[in-house]
Amino acid sequence: MRCYIAVDIGGTQIRAALYPEDGFTPLQQMRIPTVDNNQAPLERMIQLIQQIWPEDGEVKSIAIASPGFINSAEGLVLSAPNIAGFTNLPVARIVAKRFSVPVFLGNDANLAVMGESLFGSGRGHQDILYLTISTGIGGGIISHGRLVEGTHGIAGELG
Template identity: 40%
Template sequence: MKKFLCGVDLGGTKISTGIVDENGNIIKSIKIPTMAEKGPDVVIERIEESIYQVLKDTGLEMSNLKGIGIGSPGPLNAKKGIVISPPNLPHWSNVPIVEILSKRLGIEVRLENDANAAAIGEHLFGSGRGVDNFVYITVSTGIGGGVIIEGKLYSGENSNAAEIGHHTINFDGPRCNCGNYGCFEAYASGTAIARFAREGIEKGIKTKIKELAGEGEVKAEHVFEAAKLGDEFAKELVEKEAFYLGVGIANIMAFYNPRKIAIGGGVSAQWDMLYEKMMETVRKKALKPNAEVCEVVKAQLGENIGVLGAAALLL
C-alpha cells in the first residue's frame, strides 16, 4: 500500500493539517483554531484530533502514513523534538511534543521550525526542486528563512540557523521584536511597511493609505493598494521595501552563496511591484560572483507551504 505523509502546520491562531502524497500533492487538508490560550495539553489534543479528522476524510488509517511532520513556531530543538517557548504559543515550556505524539499515535513524528520546514517543502516540491544550494525566505509579519546546503537543511547547533530576519542591517535602526535594533525584519517585514506608513501619517503626510485603512489599523496591504492607485507616499514606501529586501538578499548571497533564493509569505504576493527595484539593489550590493550564480524567484507553494513543508520533513 502506498504510504502517505501527514503534515501539521502549527500556528498561533490555527492548526493546518493535511495528507500529502510523496510528490507533494495535497490529498486533503483542514484548518482548525489552535486555541493557543488554553496551553499545550489542549493544543496537542487538537493536533491529534485534526490528524484523525483528515484520516477519516480521506478514508485512510494511521498505518497508511509514513509519519507525521510538524512545523512549529520556534524556538525549538528539532533534534530533541522539543518546543521551547514560542511567543505565540503561551504556556509552552520545553514541551516534548515528538515523544508525546509518537507514543499516543504509535507512529514516527518529526519536528522542525516552521520556516525550516517551509524551506524543505519548497526545496522538494516547489521552486527549489533539484537545487542543492537553496535559501527560502518568508516575508510576512516577520521574516524567517531556511537554508538548504548541498541538498540538506542546515539547522545549526541548536536549530537556530538561518534566523535571516534578525541579521542587523542598521545598528542604529528601529527596535525589532527580538529586542535588538535595525534587524532586516525591522525594515523589510510587512509589519515594518505598516510602521513606516503610520509614522508618515503621524507626521501629516497626505496619503490614500489612511483612507484605505479607514477606522482600522494601517497594514502593509493598504500601502500596496494605495501605491497601485498612484499614491506618491505609498509608492515611495514600496520602493523602500524593495530596496531593503534587496539589501537583505545581497547579504544572504554573501552568507550562503546559493544558486536560488525563493521568497514566500504575504509580502511576496506583491512580487511584480517589488521585483525590479529589489534586483537593482541586489546587483549594486551583492558580491559579483555570488550574484552571478543566484536566481531570485517567488516561492511556488503559496499558502500550502506550511502543510507541505511539514509533510516534507518525512522525506
C-alpha cells in the same frame, strides 16, 4: 492504503493534510484556529490529527512543522513565542504516544526551505534563503546544498 500526515502549526491556525504514500497531492486538508479558550494548542492539534486520520488507511508517520526554536533530534519545541504553552514541550513524543506512529518535528521555515529546494522554485540551486512572514518572522537557509541549522538549531531564525 498507506499514507502520511503533515501538520503545520501557526500562530493563527493549525493545518493538516493527508498524503498518499506515493504522491504529492493531498487526499484531504483541514484547518482550525490555533487559539480556543477551552483547549490548549497541543490538544487542538491532536484533535485535528484525529479528524484527518483515514478510516481505511495505514498512517506511516506524522510530520509536524512548528515555528520557533526546535530541537528536531529530540522532537522538542524549546520556545514558540506565538503559541501559548509551546515551551520545552516534547511534541513529537506526545503525538507519537497518542497515535503509535513515528513523529518528526522540525522548524517550519527549515522544512519550507527544504521543500522549496526539493520541489519548488529552489530546485537545482545550491544556496537558498527562505523568509517567512506571518504571525511571526522566521527563515531557513540552504548553503552548498545543505540545510544550515547552526550549533543550537536556530541559524535561520530571524524574528
